[in-house]
Amino acid sequence: MKTDIDRLMQEENIDVLWVTGSMMNNPDMVYFTGIHNASTINLFKLRDKPPIIFHDNFERDEVAKSGLKTQSYIDKFPFDKYLKEARGNVLKAYSTWFKAFFIETCITSSRVAIFGKKDISYTYAIIKALKRELPQVEFIGYFKDSLLKQARMTKSQAEVEQIRQMGNVTTQIVAKVANLLSNQKVKDNKLVNKGGHPITVKEIKKLIRLWLVERGADNPEGTIFAIGHDAGVPHNAGDPNGFLELGKPIVFDIFPCEAGGGYFYDFTRTWCLGYATDEVQKLHAQVLKVHHKIISELRPNRPFRDFQKRASELFTKMGHVTIEKQFNVTEGYIHCIGHGLGLNVHENPFSGISAGERDILTPGIVFTIEPGLYYPSKNIGVRIEDTIYLNPQGKFEILADYPYDLVIPVKN
Template identity: 30%
Template sequence: MKQDLDQLMAKRNLDAFVIVSDENYNPLVDYMTNGARVFGGYVLKKRDQPAVLFVNPMEIEEAAHSGLRVVSYSDINYTELLSNRLPESALQVELWKRLLGLAGITGGRVGIYGTADLNVYLELFRLFDQQLTGFELVGESGMTLFDEAMLTKDADELARIRTVARKTNEVLQLTWDWIGTHRQHEDGQVINAEGTPLTIDAVKQFVLQALLERDLEDTGMIFAQGRDGAFPHSRGNDAETLRTGQAIVFDLFPRERGGGYHHDVTRTWSIGYATPQVQALYDTVMEAFDRSLEMTQAGQSAQVPQLTVLDYFESLGHPTRRSHGDTHNGYVHSLGHGVGLKIHERPSLSQFRDDVLQSGNVITLEPGLYYPDQNMGCRIEDMVMIDDSGAVVTLTTFHKQLVLPLQG
């Protein structure tokens, strides 16, 4: 949790950290700035001291909403610095020296986090190593400081996550109901009352509209029919008309508008009816889902639910990445991941990671099976949290019916 940051810094022997951002939404800056809409800022924090937020003067009014100490270019005489027309990288070195000074960071091990242009920082890191004497800049891979802090959510975060979940469930229900108002043309196309074919683009527009009305924003939904659904991240062909009897993978992972907490859910729908093949695939994935949920427990290795699913699928003869290397058929991804300000957080429910499930985790469970040659894929995903008592609470309460009946 956020309150553990100082302790997690100590564990890493970090004296301070700097979060760098660019003009895009930055989840780490958001995490530290209490929802202030700051773009392009730096967060600097000395261990056991409050964080400092550095922003362009144009952002100071927004930055004040963070509750942090806000500093700006005027505090480091930036315009004077610019007027010297230093080379860009030399300018950055001088900027960093002044910034670190402002935040009272006078030396020691400084963790560098955040997202920015690698071309700029490849050059800068080399210069920093030479010119920031007394500082050791520290990177990390794997379970980083912020991964570890974000592993468990505090009460404020959980409240926001529950709100996003409730709204996302509403959007799923509305979409299900709306598609159901359509009817089937004799050729299997789904059409509206006027006979107009219902396209994937129209469905996505409907979903975007429903999200917008709830102050949520899409971050790249998947609505993939038939063969497209057999490629887990194919977003679907917008121009395509919905057809009855096809497996449709609908993966929706919106967040609070402007950047914030996510929900992540997948349903597989077959409109009008399901073929025996699709029904059988669905039943198998549903059974895998139920087994994985049963093995999701606080204190448990996060590998266990994944291994359970691998064992189950393999026992039925489905290829997996464990049994068949880089297969494109069968079960081709891990079981799930943490969800928060980033769509993919820790813990990882993967056989290649060593995370342990615990209270405060918010994770997905999303087994799937994919058969491009049979023009079908299926994935079922809920988001769940592990509460203070260790109970697993399902946040995705929307039903898991496969066949979406046409009422129109």
């Protein structure tokens, strides 16, 4: 949580956090500012001091909505002055311009951790130039488990309620999709529209996007609506021109967020239209059994990876090859049991092979449980996913309940 930031800065010997970029679709910035329509932002947070935002004057009203201390560039740092001094050398102008921010903020011999979304080439050029201007400043980057990701891993009650609300939106959309599918006509074993033409995955996704927008949500990472063979590959989004055929498994994985890059929700169900074959029914029952079993065995303060190993053990006993036994496996249980969730759809804690000592089920975290079995050679894939909150009392709670039915009856 935000209350952990100064402690983490002390532990990692970080003097300053520098977050750059937009106040939208930029998780580390949004964490401090909320979602607002301002794009040329530089936020500095010194240890044990409140953040300050430097901004363009024409974005002042949006920046003020953050409630943080602000400073317009033009008041003290008019860029034309630095460009003139640099004789038109834009990179030199930018580096001396940033140097002025650092001096104004008393950052001249510090360890500065850098965050935010910017073009990597632009960022590299700026940091390299700034290093020449301020040789006593050490810039710190993170490959994984960044300081802010550690802070963001545990959520405040307000953050949890935002995620819960996205869960409510998500399940509303899922219910609308299920109702839509069940009320379509069937021709040649495919769902068809009023004109008798087969309905495509693209048409379903178009409606999902519309319904999300109507509820103040967005799906910047897309939506998985994968049928048959496509369902057998975990992150196959589905063929846009694919038809909705009876009996074929559909992996419907929807992970929307608050519009502008806010908190995500993550949810998956597997459906068959009209009926399911015996083999699909068997695999679905096995996945559902592991899903429920893992959730029943969750315990606070345990490494998340322990439950990935446990899921693999359960699937192995059922006769499936797993990623724990064969890392490059392409059929069977081939992905991880879950991941953290927040301002990123995938964040700490992680449960896979790269999970570290910090990937613990700590009270305050929000995470997914999403076992699955995948057999593309048989045109089958099954995944069931819920988002779970571990509250301060040590109880695990699914944030948005929804039925696990495999078959969607088709009325017409």
